[in-house]
Amino acid sequence: MESKPSTHITPTPGLKKSFAKVVVIGDSGVGKTSLIQVFENNKFNQTFKPTIGADFSNKELIVEDKLVTLQIWDTAGQERFQSLGSAFYRGADCCVLVYDITNPLSFANLNNWKATFLTKSDPKDPQTMPFLILGNKADEEGARKVSAEETQRYISQQDGTFIFFETSAKENKNIEDAFRELVKKVTFRQEKLNNKILQDNQNAEGAKSAGQAVAGNTSRRMTRSTKTNVVLDDKTVKAAQEAASQKRGCCKAQ
Ligand SMILES: Nc1nc2c(ncn2[C@@H]2O[C@H](COP(=O)(O)OP(=O)(O)OP(=O)(O)O)[C@@H](O)[C@H]2O)c(=O)[nH]1
Ligand SMILES: [Mg+2]
Secondary structure, eight states: OEEOOOBOOOOOTTOEEEEEEEEEEOSTTSSHHHHHHHHHHOOOOOSOOOOOSEEEEEEEEEETTEEEEEEEEEEOOSGGGGGGTHHHHTTOSEEEEEEETTOHHHHHTHHHHHHHHHHHHOOSOGGGOEEEEEEEOTTOGGGOOSOHHHHHHHHHTSOSEEEEEEOBTTTTBSHHHHHHHHHHHHHHHHHHHHHHHHHHHHHHHHHHHHHHHHHSOHHHHHHHHHHTTOOOOHHHHHHHHHHHHHHHHHHHHO
């Protein structure tokens, strides 16, 4: 595995920053490396040099009010490297699935790639994991074997978040647009997951404070929970009261 040079944007003051790990997978020869190189450096290479293991590089993009650093993992499509998977996939925020519109087998294999990705990356919330599907080599219209409708049909049968673009690394077609759409989905998901973590923490803190308050020293504890902005609903208070009374019951019995 090798790390490639990063492409940087000088940040404007006030711009929020975020980070996303992007894993690019698909059969060997579909154009994963080519798409990434065109996206990052606008360079297309006609010669096929299969990726060994995986490479990663950083690319910065400004999307809406955020400067997003994409850490893009370019993985090898060749079968002999598949046992290396987990380390590259772990912690991914999204997945780019690439097929070649002139190669039906590469399209048929998308489902296996997707399943492997979900198994190896083991995300917290697999249902909301964003997938970007790229039907590459769209410049080879005469040799097309997979229609856009077929891909749309495949997507309509899947659960989850899918974006689809036909791209050409050779003609630099749709690549940046596709990544921008992906970043929007990733950012949206990250915000939702962060809010959920925040909410869970607040609920836990709220239940803890309520339990302590009911167990004794009510006024001091309630002041503390007010300070941390914890809003206690009736259910939480009741659960805390029950927990506190059970604790007292247990202690009395001893
Ligand atoms: N016509 C055409 N050829 C392309 C396009 N993208 C890639 N290629 C060619 O397809 C071949 C394979 O491209 P790569 O990007 O190396 O494929 P890969 O998916 O990274 O393959 P592995 O690293 O083995 O997994 C190369 O010869 C590229 O020049 C495209 O959009 N159009
Ligand atoms: Mg490659």
